[in-house]
Amino acid sequence: MIAEVIVDVAAHPIDRPFDYAVPEKFQALTEPGMRVKVPFGNRKVLGFITQIKETSEFDPKRLKPIHELMDVVPVLNREMLELAQWMKRQTVCFEIDALQVMVPAALRAKYEKRFVLNAAIEELPKELHPYFGTRDFVRAQEAEEVYGLMKKEMDKGTVVADTNIQQKTGVKKVRMVHITDTAENIENVSIRANAKQQLKLQEFFLKHIGETFESSQLQKLAGVSLPTVNALAEKGMARFSSMESYRDPSLLTAIDQKHALALTDEQQVAFDAIRSSLNTEKTFLLHGITGSGKTEIYLQTIAQVLEQGKEAIMLVPEISLTPQMTIRFKERFGDLVAVLHSGLSAGEKYDEWRKIQRAEVKVVVGARSAIFAPFQNLGLIILDEEHESSYKQDDSPRYHARDVAIWRSQQHQCPVILGSATPSLESFARAKKGVYELLALKNRAKNQPLPEVHIVDMREELRTGNRSMFSVELAEAIRERLARQEQVVLFLNKRGYSSFVLCRDCGTVLQCPNCDISLTYHRASERMKCHYCGYDEPVPTTCPECESDHIRFFGTGTQKVEEELAKLVPDARVLRMDVDTTRNKGAHEKILSAFGEGKADILLGTQMIAKGLDFPNITLVGVLSADTTLHLPDFRAAEKTYQLLTQVSGRAGRDVLPGEVYVQTYTPEHYAITLAKDQLYEPFYEQEMAMRRTSGYPPYYYVVNIQFTHEDLMTVSGYAQQMTEYLRHRLSPKTIIIGPSASLIARVNNRYRYQCLIKYKKEPKLAEVLQQLIKIYRSDWIKTGATLSIDMNPTAVM
């Protein structure tokens, strides 16, 4: 027996399977999709078995044997092995990277595999008894000699394979109090008349028979202390349990919809279209404004899929994996749903993954990597907020979850739903062409009006002498909300590295004449550069449009805003949410729930607050500088701005209280801003498509970004130059090759970064040429310490 193995040797130049002999003792267990330790050179390395065969083109006597089986049941099934090959071709990655990304993180670390008794030891053959001894498990490594017998027992079900993950970091638990559901158990308990606290709590219990509270919340609501709760629990009026703190129990009472809502007419149309295509490979683009009830459609279509006995994957951007979202799914599907949120440790994620593998759950809700959930009988895949760039992994394998979803839908003959209020241009263009079926929701489900959006011209502010980062209107609106005790969200649109020069009189930002993207300010050389094509010019001292000398570097940090805010409204309680305040695990959730509980008046944050905020008391959203994203040196700058403004506006007035939004900008006439005001997606789409067509960007062209890094500037620019030449000679003349030029972030960790862009419409030789390039890199350039990365269809070129 011979196994083809893809080995994990990062620097090795050959990306193909190697043949290994399978020793007699392993043969009963060995299957494709298992990981093994194999000798490679003079080391032992990890590998994945991708195929089992009987013959090899090499002399079988000279094949090296597999050293150890790392798994006793496969970690990857056939579909996943095929998917890895597809990803290798599609994203130009190493197959080993594609295989590794599908394996739960916990299994990439140290763990112990075991055989565990699943029946009385007497039911097993005598030969196996000594291995177990008095325990109910045996470590797989200690039982290598009897793998064949173990395999038979596993097939019978008397033994199961298990993995003992040591590094379980516990989730924080909170204490829950369940009030008894029998009134007599509360009424008939006698409490001393001077135990005032206990009497008070008893009364509270009577009003909430059968309900569940988080202990600390109960103490607050009832106005008693913990010993009082303990005392009544001892008297049998309540019992305690613990619950993962992530699932915020206070929300359980807020969202009380355990079954489907009656769909609106619009929802019904979309729902019917999806339902009638449940067993076909088809992609829907569900375009619905914020609050139009997309999630409700997801829930109801998933319910249909479950009824058919099939399974569903629901992808959401990591940041929207909020407790609210989680609860909506848990309430609808109970134990049938596994939620892979960031609050789980690697070990706990693995537990959830195993439930999926064993088909103990039918629905998985999770971020990007949940697309690899090993369901065998998929009936539906959903990507909510499909335009989100987090669906694309930004290191190898650089896959897009949307592409993987569509690939899997072909395997399983099931539909994909891409949902968004602001679809990516690519997806909407495909829907227009009929590649995807477009479903539209134009109204909000509860008919709340969209918030009123005001665009504030910051040029005017300057003219009237206001140099602060708060316009007079916004400052006034903030004070008003504070007086009414409503909540405010202030959004500082900030991206770490974008530093552009803006005229504060007319809003002009310098653009590259070749690329239609903003030029970037380089402090060291005092020059403006285009990081796509390398064009540069001196920093202007006066505005080329209006000759004003108010033209300067633009950018503010959250801390600075916080200071100014303190001057503006000294009494306001402000919570700040940015990379600095959310570094610790769970900090994000903590800030959000503090805000939700009304512990602050103003939430000030970066793009991370744009999503997932759903609190009824927010009535004002302020966007401090819409220009920051608008002038990102990226061809998607306008699209990102439109998406962001739509998203942040959606945070205001989600409940009964109407919402208002102020967007401050130096470019109030830009279409991304004026059209986001009323969520006019289609006009925006048309305008932006026209732009993309003239400048030659996606979806009219495909883009590949190739980046080199090296410690030495001359070396890296030399390689980049050679590579560009190489590509120019081999790709078709119609293909545009831009660069090489320094990347936007020109140096990271003392490594210089150079890049080159390929833009093409049709390039049949692309895959082959790129593979050749990789070969050259790996046989030559790699030795000097250079790295090469190829990004097909990048979400941003920065």
Ligand code: ADP
């Ligand atoms: P989206 O995902 O498009 O932002 P949601 O599904 O979250 O929208 O719906 C927005 C709000 O409208 C939620 O509070 C939801 O409970 C409510 N909702 C959705 N569909 C209906 C319906 N058919 N009837 C009543 N309320 C609905």
Ligand code: ZN
């Ligand atoms: Zn100007």
Ligand code: ZN
């Ligand atoms: Zn340029």
